[in-house]
Amino acid sequence: MVKMESQGQTHSPIQTPKQGNFSRPTSGQIGQRGRTPPQPRLSPLTALKKHPVIAVLLFILGVLAVLILFPSEEKKVRKQFKTLSNVVSKETGENVFTTARKAQQIVPLFDENCELIIPADSVSAYFSRGEITSYVIRGRAQFSDLSLTFVDLSITFPERGTANVVLTAKLKGKIVNGDRMDETHEVQSTLKKINRKWLLAAFEVVGVLKK
Amino acid sequence: MTPKNRLRQFFFPSVTPKFLLRVVVLSLSAYLVFTYVLIPIRIQGSSMEPTYHNGSINFCWTLDFLFSRPQRYDVVAVRLAGNRVMLLKRIVALGGERVEFRHGKLFVEGNNIEEPYVRYPCDWNLLPRQVEQGSVYVVGDNRSMPIGDHYFGQASIRRMVGVPLW
Numbered sequence: 001m002v003k004m005e006s007q008g009q010t011h012s013p014i015q016t017p018k019q020g021n022f023s024r025p026t027s028g029q030i031g032q033r034g035r036t037p038p039q040p041r042l043s044p045l046t047a048l049k050k051h052p053v054i055a056v057l058l059f060i061l062g063v064l065a066v067l068i069l070f071p072s073e074e075k076k077v078r079k080q081f082k083t084l085s086n087v088v089s090k091e092t093g094e095n096v097f098t099t100a101r102k103a104q105q106i107v108p109l110f111d112e113n114c115e116l117i118i119p120a121d122s123v124s125a126y127f128s129r130g131e132i133t134s135y136v137i138r139g140r141a142q143f144s145d146l147s148l149t150f151v152d153l154s155i156t157f158p159e160r161g162t163a164n165v166v167l168t169a170k171l172k173g174k175i176v177n178g179d180r181m182d183e184t185h186e187v188q189s190t191l192k193k194i195n196r197k198w199l200l201a202a203f204e205v206v207g208v209l210k211k
Numbered sequence: 212m213t214p215k216n217r218l219r220q221f222f223f224p225s226v227t228p229k230f231l232l233r234v235v236v237l238s239l240s241a242y243l244v245f246t247y248v249l250i251p252i253r254i255q256g257s258s259m260e261p262t263y264h265n266g267s268i269n270f271c272w273t274l275d276f277l278f279s280r281p282q283r284y285d286v287v288a289v290r291l292a293g294n295r296v297m298l299l300k301r302i303v304a305l306g307g308e309r310v311e312f313r314h315g316k317l318f319v320e321g322n323n324i325e326e327p328y329v330r331y332p333c334d335w336n337l338l339p340r341q342v343e344q345g346s347v348y349v350v351g352d353n354r355s356m357p358i359g360d361h362y363f364g365q366a367s368i369r370r371m372v373g374v375p376l377w
Contacts, residue, residue, distance in 0.1 A: 154278025168292040182256075186291040208291055208298070209349065209364035211337070 073198075077163050077191055080198050081150045084109055088136060090146040090173070097203050099140070106133045109190055109202045117204040143181075146173035161193040248273055249376065250294055258351030258361065259299050261330050262286070263375070271297070273373035281305075281347055281371050283319075288372045289349060297372055300349035300363065301328070310348050311339040312358075317350075331355035347371070 048055040071079075087102045087109070113126045127135070139144060153167045171183045190202040225232050244249060250271040254263050263269070263286075271288045281287055281302055288297040303326075304310040304319045311317075315333035317324045332353035342348045342365050350363040 130346075144297060151295045152291070166292045168296045170296065184296055185293065208289065208370065209300075209362060209366050211340075211364040 073157065073163070073193075077155050077165060077198050078153060079152065079168070080109060080191065080200065081153065081165070084200070085148050085150055088140065088146065088148040090140050090143055092145045099137075102140075103133060103137050106136050107195070108199075114200055115190075115204075117202075117203040117206055120205065142175055143173040144176050147171075163191040163193075163198060165189045165191065250288075250373070252288070252297065252299075252375070254299060256354050257302070259286070260353040262301075262328055262352045263299060270375050270376040271373040275374045276371055281368060284351075287349065287376055288375070289366050289370045290372045294372060298349075298362070299375065300351055300366075302347045303350050304342050304348035306342050306344040306346050306368075308342050308348075309339050310337075310342060312337040315354065328352045329354060345369075 006103060048058070072183045083105065087105045107129050110129050110132050114132055115124075115126050115130070117124045147170075147172045149172075151170065153165055156164050158164055161188065165203055166186070166188050168189045169185050171185075173181050175181060186206045188202075188206055188207040189200060191198045192201045193199075229251055250273065252269050252271050253268065254265060254267050258266050263321045271294075283302055283305060286299065287302060288299055290297050303317055303324065308319050309321070310319050312333075312335040315335050317326055318339075331353055335354055335358045337358065346365040346367050348363075348365045351361060356360060
């Protein structure tokens with residue numbers, strides 16, 4: 001190790017190679033003369049205090065990450081209805097592969113037995129998954145285009161593993177014979193949480209206007 | 212300040228804390244008013260023709276029933292599960308009254324009710340029925356279609372959201 005004394009010297013102890021007496025500076029000499037002094041390392045908290053915009057952005061990113069990675073039960077229930085809306089809806093000229101894929105997607109949305117109540121049509125019965133799937137497939141086949149949307153979802157959890165949902169269902173489409181259909185109903189639905197999945201267990205069409 | 216500068220200041224204001232506060236207050240007020248007090252509505256369907264036309268725009272004034280109860284002839288917005296989809300109908304009978312249609316004419320408590328807003332021919336027949344207390348009987352103004360194709364009946368007063376602004 002090269003030892004250099006700096007006391008009492010009037011010139012820089014660091015010499016260039018051209019001067020023929022080159023020696024490496026010690027760590028203590030670096031930054032003492034002719035160079036920028038090293039910045040003291042900031043702690044993350046101090047750095048964030050210094051740049052509040054970055055801090056806010058990081059906070060927003062963190063909140064978004066938590067919301068996406070750990071969705072609430074309410075969000076999971078909403079997702080089930082969004083999936084149901086997607087699989088029932090149909091675009092003009094839908095090909096057979098899409099129809100088959102959507103038919104497969106219907107099955108895991110429902111409980112093994114799903115109760116369906118439509119007072120206006122005097123329907124009140126339990127249907128199996130297979131029956132519901134075939135019912136939906138046959139229903140979709142009657143339309144050249146179909147749109148099912150759910151709005152105004154109000155979700156409550158009366159007990160653990162059960163969700164009650166009140167919503168407005170809008171069914172709009174064009175029947176293959178050319179007639180148009182546009183129906184809106186209030187629906188009360190019950191979902192059961194089975195194997196960490198919310199499954200549709202009951203549907204009741206509410207008669208808002210009673211003749 | 213010259214008029215030119217004033218105009219520039221009006222369209223491109225300096226982003227000061229006071230300006231930001233004004234923007235926040237205005238946005239919040241607009242949100243509250245247009246979500247809870249004056250709900251914008253677009254009318255779909257022809258059940259209220261010729262009073263309200265398909266595709267027309269209006270506002271639902273929700274404070275109308277704050278101090279008064281719905282009355283006969285009021286046009287009301289009836290909510291379904293929420294306020295995003297509502298039915299626009301006219302009240303023709305109140306709770307406790309008997310309502311019926313004979314050859315297209317409305318009868319309440321056995322008396323023929325004049326309905327100047329019904330312009331299209333109607334041949335409906337509906338047997339008398341009692342309106343439940345706490346409910347009103349609502350029908351659309353357009354009764355030119357068969358009775359089975361028209362969505363009408365009694366609805367709870369709690370479902371009355373408001374009235375159209377005009």
